[in-house]
Amino acid sequence: MDLQVFLESFIGQVSVVVVIAVLFVIIAKSDKGGFNTKALATSAVLIAIAFALNQITLFRMPQGGSITPLSMLVVVLVGYFFGPRQGIMAGMAFGLLDLLIAPYAMTPIQILLDYPFAFGALGLAGLFRNRKKGLTIGYIVGVFGRFICVFISGVVFWGIYAPEGSNVFVYSAVYNGTYLLVEGIITIVVLQIPAVKNMFDRLRKQIAEN
Numbered sequence: 391m392d393l394q395v396f397l398e399s400f401i402g403q404v405s406v407v408v409v410i411a412v413l414f415v416i417i418a419k420s421d422k423g424g425f426n427t428k429a430l431a432t433s434a435v436l437i438a439i440a441f442a443l444n445q446i447t448l449f450r451m452p453q454g455g456s457i458t459p460l461s462m463l464v465v466v467l468v469g470y471f472f473g474p475r476q477g478i479m480a481g482m483a484f485g486l487l488d489l490l491i492a493p494y495a496m497t498p499i500q501i502l503l504d505y506p507f508a509f510g511a512l513g514l515a516g517l518f519r520n521r522k523k524g525l526t527i528g529y530i531v532g533v534f535g536r537f538i539c540v541f542i543s544g545v546v547f548w549g550i551y552a553p554e555g556s557n558v559f560v561y562s563a564v565y566n567g568t569y570l571l572v573e574g575i576i577t578i579v580v581l582q583i584p585a586v587k588n589m590f591d592r593l594r595k596q597i598a599e600n
Contacts (some may be wrong), residue, residue: 393495394493394495397495403490405484406489407490410486410487410490410521413479414433422448425493426472426496431432432468432472433468433472433476433480436464436467437468440461440462440465441457443461443464443489444458444488445493449572451565451569454494455540455566456569457569457576460577462574463581465484466513466525466528466529467483469513469519469528470515470519470528470594471519471593471594472516472597474513474515475515476516477512477514477516477517477532478511479510479573480513481506482506482510482513484508484509485504485505485506485510486505486506489501495596499547500547503539503543504539508539508543511536512533512535512536513532514531515528515532517531525587533570533573533574537566537567540570544558545562549562
C-alpha cells in the first residue's frame with residue numbers, strides 16, 4: 391500500500407495515535423521509576439497550545455514549513471520545565487500530531503526526519519535548562535536541531551523542487567532556514583522581554599515546587 395494512502399487511512403491514523411500515546415507514557419515516567427502526572431498533564435496542555443498556534447500560519451512555504459506565532463517555543467518549554475527526555479518525547483508527539491492532521495509521505499525516513507525527529511530535536515533545549523539564559527540558549531539549539539533534520543530531508547527528498555541548475559544543498563539550507571530563522575528571531579526577541587522571561591522562570595519554579 392502507498393505510504394501516503396496508509397497514513398490517511400483509519401488504520402494508519404490509529405497507528406499514529408498509538409505511538410503518540412506511548413510517547414506520553416514515556417513523558418509521564420519519572421526518573422525514579424514512578425508516574426509523574428504533573429509532567430504528563432503539563433506536557434499535554436503545552437502540546438495542545440503549540441498545536442493550536444501551529445495552525446495559525448503567518449507565512450507558509452510552498453513545499454511545507456511555515457512561520458507560526460511561537461509554536462516552537464511552547465514545545466521547547468516542555469524540555470525547559472522537565473528535562474531533555476520529556477522535551478524530546480513531547481516534540482516527537484507534537485510532530486506526529488502534525489503528521490496525523492496533514493500527512494505528506496514519500497518514504498519512512500522522510501517521515502521520521504520531517505515529523506518526529508525534526509520536532510523532537512526541539513526537546514534538546516532541556517539540556518540547557520539549568521544554565522544562565524538556558525531557555526534562550528536551549529531554544530536556539532533546539533531550532534538548530536530541527537533545521538538539521540529538515541535540511542537533510544530537503545537534500546535527500548525535496549531536492550527535486552530545487553530550481554534547475556541550483557545546488558541542492560544551498561536550496562535546502564535557504565528554503566528551510568528562511569521560515570525557521572524568521573520565527574526563531576521573533577521568538578528570541580520575545581524571550582528578551584523581562585516580563586516574559588520572568589513569567590517562564592516563575593512557572594518552572596512553581597512546577598518544581600509542586
